Amino acid sequence: MKVSYFPGCTLKNKAKILDVYARRCAEVLGVTLEEIDNWQCCGGVFTSKDEPGSKLSSVRALKFAFEKSQPLVSVCSACHNVLKQTNHLMQSDEAFCTKVNRYMAEDSAYDGSTQVYHYLELLRDVVGFDKIREAVVNPLKGRKIAPYYGCLLLRPSSVMQMDDPENPTIFEDLLRALGAEVVVSSMRNECCGGYVTMEKPEFAKKKSLDITSNMQAMGADMIATACPLCKYNLDKNSDAIPTVYFTELLAEALGVKEECDNA
Amino acid sequence: MHNDSRKIADEIILRSGVNPRRCMKCGKCSGTCPAYEEMEYHPHEFVYMVESGEVEPLLNSKSLYMCLSCFACVDRCPRGVEPAKLVEAVRNAYLRQQDNKHMNADDVPAKLDDDLPQQAIVSAFRKYRK
Ligand code: SF4
Ligand code: SF4
Numbered sequence: 001m002k003v004s005y006f007p008g009c010t011l012k013n014k015a016k017i018l019d020v021y022a023r024r025c026a027e028v029l030g031v032t033l034e035e036i037d038n039w040q041c042c043g044g045v046f047t048s049k050d051e052p053g054s055k056l057s058s059v060r061a062l063k064f065a066f067e068k069s070q071p072l073v074s075v076c077s078a079c080h081n082v083l084k085q086t087n088h089l090m091q092s093d094e095a096f097c098t099k100v101n102r103y104m105a106e107d108s109a110y111d112g113s114t115q116v117y118h119y120l121e122l123l124r125d126v127v128g129f130d131k132i133r134e135a136v137v138n139p140l141k142g143r144k145i146a147p148y149y150g151c152l153l154l155r156p157s158s159v160m161q162m163d164d165p166e167n168p169t170i171f172e173d174l175l176r177a178l179g180a181e182v183v184v185s186s187m188r189n190e191c192c193g194g195y196v197t198m199e200k201p202e203f204a205k206k207k208s209l210d211i212t213s214n215m216q217a218m219g220a221d222m223i224a225t226a227c228p229l230c231k232y233n234l235d236k237n238s239d240a241i242p243t244v245y246f247t248e249l250l251a252e253a254l255g256v257k258e259e260c261d262n263a
Numbered sequence: 264m265h266n267d268s269r270k271i272a273d274e275i276i277l278r279s280g281v282n283p284r285r286c287m288k289c290g291k292c293s294g295t296c297p298a299y300e301e302m303e304y305h306p307h308e309f310v311y312m313v314e315s316g317e318v319e320p321l322l323n324s325k326s327l328y329m330c331l332s333c334f335a336c337v338d339r340c341p342r343g344v345e346p347a348k349l350v351e352a353v354r355n356a357y358l359r360q361q362d363n364k365h366m367n368a369d370d371v372p373a374k375l376d377d378d379l380p381q382q383a384i385v386s387a388f389r390k391y392r393k
Contacts, residue, residue, distance in 0.1 A: 194333065
């Protein structure tokens with residue numbers, strides 16, 4: 001199966017490895033991530049519907065996938081959040097949708113019909129965790145891993161609809177399918193301090209330490225995330241346990257980590 | 264209160280799509296806000312101050328730049344008020360005035376380190392400038 005893929009700016013730069021693992025693992029599981037042409041940065045954060053100009057890059061990506069009759073997949077939590085919220089506006093807000101289509105002035109209008117998946121949803125809803133369990137060659141036995149969702153995968157839940165925003169299980173279920181022992185922390189959906197880390201590193205430090213120390217106290221040896229900014233904040237602010245991309249763990253379990261690391 | 268303030272408040276309400284009258288003043292939004300301690304005005308105060316037309320202090324407050332867009336207040340408000348959308352609308356109302364910005368490109372290099380992801384920089388720019 002082929003899907004349209006929006007990597008986003010960070011996966012082309014500081015988080016390259018997140019992208020490399022994601023593509024290779026998808027191949028192993030029978031999905032090809034086809035990078036869309038000429039994508040532009042999502043903007044990192046979804047602001048108000050009152051700023052249609054800031055949503056055009058997302059609409060172009062969504063429309064590109066629509067024209068190929070493919071779902072649109074991203075791995076970065078922030079890209080996924082912006083794409084999904086923008087798509088929701090295109091579906092539900094007629095004034096916004098009209099304004100955007102008039103501005104783009106393309107031959108055909110876009111109405112929000114593209115299916116938008118985060119990579120985790122692709123694994124759960126398209127590939128299936130059972131199939132992943134079967135594909136594991138190197139189970140993560142004895143590894144105590146705390147999944148960290150952060151904010152952007154889950155909220156606003158009425159739009160994101162990935163999982164129960166206060167008691168999500170998608171990440172846990174994946175890690176269990178990979179053979180890991182899962183550590184479930186109540187801090188897994190609290191904010192790491194996000195981009196405010198630039199202006200107020202001490203603030204992000206406090207937020208991140210609240211999370212990492214809780215997970216460590218619950219017995220985790222490592223934290224798994226999908227978001228480059230979460231990884232940055234958690235890693236920078238805690239020496240105690242490392243934070244890794246979930247795609248790295250997936251690559252390890254599927255037996256392709258080494259070839260990705262050497263690619 | 265200034266007549267002007269009322270007009271600005273009404274414009275903010277209109278643009279945000281939020282109805283502050285739905286708020287029952289339970290404070291849950293502020294209780295769950297990760298930036299609470301850094302804010303001079305908290306999410307529930309944004310709601311009632313915009314409702315009462317007291318927008319000047321909000322427009323000039325650094326609290327605007329502490330909102331992380333984590334959407335915790337949006338998800339956890341029992342009345343569906345969506346306070347973050349008001350914070351956004353107030354931020355826009357300030358930044359759209361001529362020459363108002365909270366960060367310039369020249370400010371960025373000093374804030375970088377080797378690992379900072381691009382995502383942080385573009386997010387900050389989106390929140391701190393027009
Ligand atoms: S959580 Fe909702 S109802 Fe409660 S104070 Fe905040 S905006 Fe008002
Ligand atoms: S969206 Fe902003 S105001 Fe709302 S809880 Fe998060 S940081 Fe606080």
